[in-house]
Structure formats: structure tokens, C-alpha cells
Amino acid sequence: xxxxxxxxxxxxxxxxxxxxxxxxxxxxxxxxxxxxxxxx
Amino acid sequence: xxxxxxxxxxxxxxxxxxxxxxxxxxxxxxxxxxxxxxxxxxxxxxxxxxxxxxxxxxxxxxxxxxxxxxxxxxxxxxxxxxxxxxxxxxxxxxxxxxxxxxxxxxxxxxxxxxxxxxxxxxxxxxxxxxxxxxxxxxxxxxxxxxxxxxxxxxxxxxxxxxxxxxxxxxxxxxxxxxxxxxxxxxxxxxxxxxxxxxxxxxxxxxxxxxxxxxxxxxxxxxxxxxxxxxxxxxxxxxxxxxxxxxxxxxxxxxxxxxxxxxxxxxxxxxxxxxxxxxxxxxxxxxxxxxxxxxxxxxxxxxxxxxxxxxxxxxxxxxxxxxxxxxxxxxxxxxxxxxxxxxxxxxxxxxxxxxxxxxxxxxxxxxxxxxxxxxxxxxxxxxxxxxxxxxxxxxxxxxxxxxxxxxxxxxxxxxxxxxxxxxxxxxxxxxxxxxxxxxxxxxxxxxxxxxxxxxxxxxxxxxxxxxxxxxxxxxxxxxxxxxxxxxxxxxxxxxxxxxxxxxxxxxxxxxxxxxxxxxxxxxxxxxxxxxxxxxxxxxxxxxxxxxxxxxxxxxxxxxxxxxxxxxxxxxxxxxxxxxxxxxxxxxxxxxxxxxx
Numbered sequence: 199x200x201x202x203x204x205x206x207x208x209x210x211x212x213x214x215x216x217x218x219x220x221x222x223x224x225x226x227x228x229x230x231x232x233x234x235x236x237x238x
Numbered sequence: 239x240x241x242x243x244x245x246x247x248x249x250x251x252x253x254x255x256x257x258x259x260x261x262x263x264x265x266x267x268x269x270x271x272x273x274x275x276x277x278x279x280x281x282x283x284x285x286x287x288x289x290x291x292x293x294x295x296x297x298x299x300x301x302x303x304x305x306x307x308x309x310x311x312x313x314x315x316x317x318x319x320x321x322x323x324x325x326x327x328x329x330x331x332x333x334x335x336x337x338x339x340x341x342x343x344x345x346x347x348x349x350x351x352x353x354x355x356x357x358x359x360x361x362x363x364x365x366x367x368x369x370x371x372x373x374x375x376x377x378x379x380x381x382x383x384x385x386x387x388x389x390x391x392x393x394x395x396x397x398x399x400x401x402x403x404x405x406x407x408x409x410x411x412x413x414x415x416x417x418x419x420x421x422x423x424x425x426x427x428x429x430x431x432x433x434x435x436x437x438x439x440x441x442x443x444x445x446x447x448x449x450x451x452x453x454x455x456x457x458x459x460x461x462x463x464x465x466x467x468x469x470x471x472x473x474x475x476x477x478x479x480x481x482x483x484x485x486x487x488x489x490x491x492x493x494x495x496x497x498x499x500x501x502x503x504x505x506x507x508x509x510x511x512x513x514x515x516x517x518x519x520x521x522x523x524x525x526x527x528x529x530x531x532x533x534x535x536x537x538x539x540x541x542x543x544x545x546x547x548x549x550x551x552x553x554x555x556x557x558x559x560x561x562x563x564x565x566x567x568x569x570x571x572x573x574x575x576x577x578x579x580x581x582x583x584x585x586x587x588x589x590x591x592x593x594x595x596x597x598x599x600x601x602x603x604x605x606x607x608x609x610x611x612x613x614x615x616x617x618x619x620x621x622x623x624x625x626x627x628x629x630x631x632x633x634x635x636x637x638x639x640x641x642x643x644x645x646x647x648x649x650x651x652x653x654x655x656x657x658x659x660x661x662x663x664x665x666x667x668x669x670x671x672x673x674x675x676x677x678x679x680x681x682x683x684x685x686x687x688x689x690x691x692x693x694x695x696x697x698x699x700x701x702x703x704x705x706x707x708x709x710x711x712x713x714x715x716x717x718x719x720x721x722x723x724x725x726x727x728x729x730x731x732x733x734x735x736x737x738x739x740x741x742x743x744x745x746x747x748x749x750x751x752x753x754x755x756x757x758x759x760x761x762x763x764x765x766x767x768x769x770x771x772x773x774x775x776x777x778x779x780x781x782x783x784x785x786x787x788x789x790x791x792x793x794x795x796x797x798x799x800x801x802x803x804x805x806x807x808x809x810x811x812x813x814x815x816x817x818x819x820x821x822x823x824x825x826x827x828x829x830x831x832x833x
Contacts, residue, residue: 204566205723207503207643211716219715222707 249293249304249353250280250315251363254322254346261342262335270330273338277323280349284315291355300415303355309682310536314352314472316680317540318345320666321464321547328551328659329457340373341461348465352472356415357405360473364401364437368394371466374458375450386453389733393436393446401433420477431478438470439514440487440521441494445730448498448510452563456554459506463513463550464543471520471539480527485608488525489619491518496626498728503564503721505553505639509546512589512631515623516542522620523604526611529683534603536681541596541670545588548663549635552582555652555660556639562647565721570644575651579640581660588667590632590705591624591698596667598698599674599689606687621701628705637709638721776808778824 248256257276264272289312292305307315322345329337347370350363368391375387407426409415420427432443439447451462478484492515499511516538523535555578556571557563572579584595591597601624608617651657670677678685712718727734780801787797806812 206720207566207638207722208720209713209716209718212714215711215714216716219711219717222711226704 248283249350250284250319251346251348251350251353252304253280253283254342254349255366258339258342258346261338273326273330273342274323276342277319277326281316281319281323284312284319294355297358300358301356302359303417304350304359305353306355306417307353309680310472310476311352313536313540313680313682314468315349317543318349318352318465318468321543322461324547324659324662325457325460325464327662328460328554328656330655331653332455332457334377334455336373337377337455337457340370340377341457344370344374344461344465348469351469354417357409357417358415360417361398361402361405364469365398367466367469368398371462374461375454377458378453378455380453383453386450389730390446390450392733393443397433397436397443399433400429400436404429404431404433418476419479422478422481422483431481434470434473434477435487437466438474438517438521439467439491440517441491441514442729444491444495444514445728447514448495448502448507448728449730451510451513451550452504452506456558459550459554460547463509463546467513467517468539468543471517471524471535474521475524475532475535479524479532481525484521484525485613485616486525488518488520488522489616489623491515491521492623493518493619493626496623496630498726499626499630500634501719501721501726503566503723505563505565505568505635506550506557508630508635509549509553512549512627512635513546515627515631516546516589518623519601519604519620522616523607526604526607526613528607528611530603530610530687531607533678533681533683533685533687534600534607537674537677538597538600538604540677541588541600541667544663544670545585545596545667548581548585548660548667549589549631551656551660551663552578552585553635553639555656556649558652558656559649560647564723565638565642566723568639568645568647569642570640571647571649572640574648575640577651577657578660579636581657581664582636582640584664584667586632586636588671590628590702592702593671593690593695593698594668595671596674598671599677602689602694602698603687625701625705625708628702629709632702633706633709773805773808776805779804779808779820782820 254276257272261269261273284307287305287307289307289309291303292307294301294303294305296302322342325341325345329341332338344367347363347366351360351367354360354363372387372391372394375383375390377383404426407424408420408430409426411424411426420430422428422431436443436446447467451459454462474484495511495514495518499508499515502508502511520535520538520542523531523538525531553563556568556575559575560568560571562568588595588597591601605617605620605624608620674689678687709718783800783804784797787800792800
């Protein structure tokens with residue numbers, strides 16, 4: 199149970215997830231780029 | 239009875255409005271039964287009445303039509319009556335006649351707008367709708383709700399005036415009172431367009447929605463989510479189909495709220511932004527204007543009314559049992575409110591357009607229409623907005639309400655009537671998603687669209703999965719924006735902050751000029767003129783007499799006596815005739831010179 203009525207509900211990073219986030223972003227951008235290039 | 243009501247000229251809207259007036263007179267189960275009976279009677283009338291113009295009467299040489307029934311108005315009529323029935327079940331235990339009466343009049347006027355056959359009737363019901371909905375916000379009886387209601391009615395009065403001015407100009411130019419296709423062609427049509435755009439919450443005219451709806455009562459927000467914007471969608475579909483401007487306004491309308499919703503702390507405000515986003519899809523469909531797009535718009539309005547009402551009912555239930563609805567206040571409620579959580583998840587899945595849920599079979603029609611029309615940029619914008627919907631309405635709303643951090647609140651499920659209402663809406667969301675044919679059968683144009691193709695399902699699932707992955711990774715990596723207990727201003731900055739600055743500027747500017755004029759002109763100048771005018775004739779006379787005294791060699795004491803006598807003579811108005819004549823002559827000369 200946490201404190202009621204927080205002033206701010208922040209989301210602390212979990213170790214390792216930032217790396218996963220960047221990798222996923224890179225894969226997503228590459229995937230989208232691939233789709234767009236194929237459409238041209 | 240139905241045939242009697244038909245013959246007596248009772249359109250569905252008036253059934254609601256007149257019925258609302260009897261609600262305060264009834265009590266207990268009779269009141270509940272009466273409230274549930276009204277939408278059933280309205281529904282039977284709508285089913286019974288054939289297409290065409292009904293309930294017409296003549297006023298001031300104009301033919302007013304209260305029943306323009308065709309496939310377009312009929313489908314909106316069905317959903318308005320259906321959602322009224324569900325909302326009334328949800329509100330059944332609320333012991334507040336103000337909410338019941340306002341809700342019925344509001345729903346009735348929305349039906350009045352839907353079946354209006356002339357612009358005059360449309361305007362009358364449009365304004366009743368604005369006033370009645372304001373009372374649903376006021377009914378919460380808080381300082382914030384009063385302020386929000388005041389801002390809400392101000393915006394809608396301005397919108398209504400645009401509509402009225404447009405209608406007058408349009409009738410003057412065209413000579414037609416018919417409520418049908420108008421198109422953007424003249425000043426009158428532009429004013430009508432702006433008037434409708436205010437109710438449709440088209441940016442930058444949208445912030446009234448996210449400002450007012452979250453301040454309404456738990457049941458009031460359910461009514462509000464259904465009628466104002468969707469009646470505007472209907473009016474837009476009837477008056478401005480195929481207007482290219484609407485494609486772009488709609489496309490931007492889908493995207494802009496996504497960003498604001500992500501940083502919003504109040505769950506019902508998130509849903510308010512989500513509502514703007516969804517209406518954007520409909521506006522885009524109206525703008526494209528093809529049969530597929532109009533069918534998509536109408537079916538999406540139908541489905542959206544159901545799942546948005548479901549989401550507002552889930553949020554309203556949480557508010558009802560906990561008194562709280564902000565992300566910073568709630569969380570972890572799934573443990574003690576599993577049914578409400580389940581219904582919220584069904585609403586979230588529907589708005590996110592998961593396959594087998596209602597949003598999938600309607601939204602995809604609009605996006606496909608954009609694709610068929612080769613509107614690549616618009617298609618991409620709509621896809622981006624769809625991913626945004628998943629992030630805020632699809633995941634954020636249920637996650638921060640029922641999961642997320644444990645707020646420690648152990649609230650029970652809401653009363654049975656609320657659960658039944660949510661259950662009905664949830665069932666319809668799933669039913670239409672699994673078997674959309676009954677909905678497709680009542681759309682304005684024949685439907686050849688097949689939602690469940692491999693490409694549609696796989697494409698949508700990719701979008702959904704990447705959306706969920708993005709939310710999860712943003713949250714776990716700490717990049718997800720924090721929910722802060724604050725008011726996020728949108729374009730309402732212009733009237734909530736900008737108007738205050740404008741007031742201060744005009745207060746200091748114009749009132750400063752006023753104070754300066756009061757001090758210099760009203761007080762000092764008038765006093766000086768008063769003093770001058772009191773002695774002016776004597777002084778002017780002395781101007782001539784004193785040089786004459788010098789010339790005649792009069793002494794100083796004689797001159798002083800003479801001065802005193804002249805002042806006394808003017809004060810007592812006892813000047814000699816010669817002096818009076820000289821003063822009069824001087825006055826005339828001065829007048830001539832001034833001229």
C-alpha cells in the first residue's frame with residue numbers, strides 16, 4: 199500500500215529497460231523505414 | 239397508444255422533453271418505471287414511423303418539420319434512444335431530480351436536432367441542448383463544476399450565435415429553410431460551419447469538452463459523452479459531406495488530443511481528450527464524403543457512443559464509490575472492483591479497435607475510405623492517431639485506474655443498476671465487434687465492406703501490439719511522463735488566462751483613460767470654468783475700465799473702490815445699462831471671432 203493522493207505519480211526507470219527501449223526503437227524505425235522504401 | 243402519440247404529433251424528442259417535466263412529480267419505483275418507459279416509447283415510435291417528413295406545422299409563413307426521418311437520421315435516433323436507456327439505468331439510483339430532468343431534456347433535444355427538417359427547428363433544439371447539458375455539469379454542485387459550467391455555456395452561446403447568424407444569412411440568400419446539404423459557399427454557410435464546429439469540438443474550438451465533462455456528475459458525464467459532439471457529427475454529415483477542409487481538420491483532430499491525454503492526471507479528462515480524438519475520425523469521414531466514409535462515420539459514431547459511455551460509466555463508478563478519479567489518487571482497484579474493471583477493459587479494447595470489439599468494425603471503414611481516396615498523409619495520420627488511442631484510452635485509463643500503483647483504496651463494486659448499465663454497453667461492444675451485420679444493415683448506404691480480412695486483422699494487431707510494447711517500455715524505462723496534480727491548459731489558455739490578461743489590460747487602459755478624464759475634465763476643468771464664469775463678466779469689464787481710469791487720472795484708492803463696485807454689481811446683477819450693453823457686445827464679438 200502506498201501513500202494516498204500523491205502530488206506526482208512518477209515512473210522510475212527499471213535497470214536495463216532503457217537499453218531494451220533503445221533497441222526496440224531502432225528496430226521499429228528500421229522496420230518502418232523498410233516498409234516506406236518498399237512502398238516507393 | 240403509439241398510434242395516438244403519432245397522430246397527436248409527438249416526435250421522439252418531445253416524448254423525452256415533455257416526459258422530463260413529470261419526473262419531479264413522481265416517487266420511488268413509479269418514477270424509475272416512468273423513466274425507463276420514456277425511451278421505450280420513443281423507440282417504438284421511431285420504429286413505427288416510415289421514412290419521410292412528419293410532425294410538420296406552419297409558423298410565421300414557414301413550414302417547420304420536427305420529423306425528417308431517413309436512414310441517416312434514423313440510425314442516430316436509434317443510438318441516441320439506446321444510450322439514453324442505458325444512461326438512465328446507470329442513473330436510476332441517483333436521488334437528484336435536477337440530473338434526471340436535465341438528462342432527459344438534453345437527450346430529447348439531441349433527438350430533436352436529429353429529426354429536425356428545417357434550420358429553425360434545428361437551432362431551437364440546438365440551444366435547448368446547450369442549456370440542458372449545462373445543468374448536468376452544475377448538478378455536481380462544486381465550485382469547480384460551477385466555473386466549468388459557466389465557461390461551457392459561454393462557449394456554447396458563442397457557438398449558437400454563430401449558428402443563428404449563419405442560418406439567418408443562409409435563409410436570406412437562398413430563401414430555403416430546409417435542413418440539408420449546405421456546403422462551404424457563402425458567409426452564411428461558413429458561420430453555420432463554425433457554429434457546428436464548436437459543438438463538434440474541432441480544434442482549436444475543442445477545450446470546452448475536456449474542461450466541462452470531467453466536472454459533471456458521474457451520470458451526467460455519461461449523457462454528455464453521447465449527445466453534443468455526436469449530434470454535431472450528424473449535422474455535419476447532413477450539411478457538409480465531402481468538404482475537403484473537414485478531412486484535414488479531422489485528421490489533426492485525431493492527433494492533437496493524444497499528446498494532451500498522455501500527460502493528463504484526471505481519468506475523465508483523458509476520456510475527454512479521447513472523445514475529441516474519436517470525433518476527429520468521424521469528421522475525417524464526413525470530409526471524405528464517399529459512401530464508405532459516411533457509413534464509416536455513422537457506424538463509428540454508433541460504436542463510439544457505446545464504448546465511450548461504457549468508459550465514462552466505469553470512471554463514474556470509481557468516482558461514485560471512491561470520490562476520486564485522478565491517477566495520483568487511485569490505482570489497484572481491480573482487487574475489489576473486478577466487474578467494473580472488466581467492463582472498463584472491454585471499453586478500452588473497443589476504443590482501441592481490437593478485433594472482435596466494436597471499434598474495429600467501424601474505425602477501419604474510415605481509415606479504408608482514406609486509403610481508397612489515395613489520401614496517404616491522412617491515412618498515416620489516422621494510423622498514428624490509432625496507436626495514440628491505444629496508448630491513452632486503451633491502456634492508460636484501465637492501467638492507472640485498476641492496476642498501476644496500489645492506492646490502498648478498497649472500494650466495493652458500484653450499485654447493481656450501474657453494473658447492469660455497464661454490462662449492457664459492454665455486451666453491445668462485443669456483440670457488434672463479433673457480428674457487425676445488424677449495424678451495417680441500418681447504415682445510410684449499402685455496405686459491401688468486410689472488416690475481417692487477413693490484412694485488416696494482421697495490420698491492426700501489429701499496431702496494437704507495437705502500441706502496447708511502446709507503453710510498456712516507456713513506463714519501465716522511466717520515459718513515460720509523470721501524472722501531476724495540475725490543470726493542463728490547452729487552447730483554453732486564451733479564455734482562461736488570456737482573457738484575464740486582456741481584462742487587466744483593458745481595465746488599466748480604458749479605466750485609466752476614464753480616471754484621467756474624470757480628474758482633468760470632470761473635476762479640475764469644470765471647477766476652473768465655474769470659477770472663471772462666475773467672475774468673467776466683471777473681469778472682462780474691468781479690462782476696459784481700468785485703462786480708462788488710468789487715462790482719466792483716477793487714483794489707486796478710487797480704482798480699488800471702482801473694482802469693488804463692479805464685482806458687487808455683477809454679483810447682484812445690478813450693472814448699469816451701458817455696462818450690460820458693452821458686455822453683451824463683447825460676448826457677440828467673441829462669438830463671431832470664435833466662429
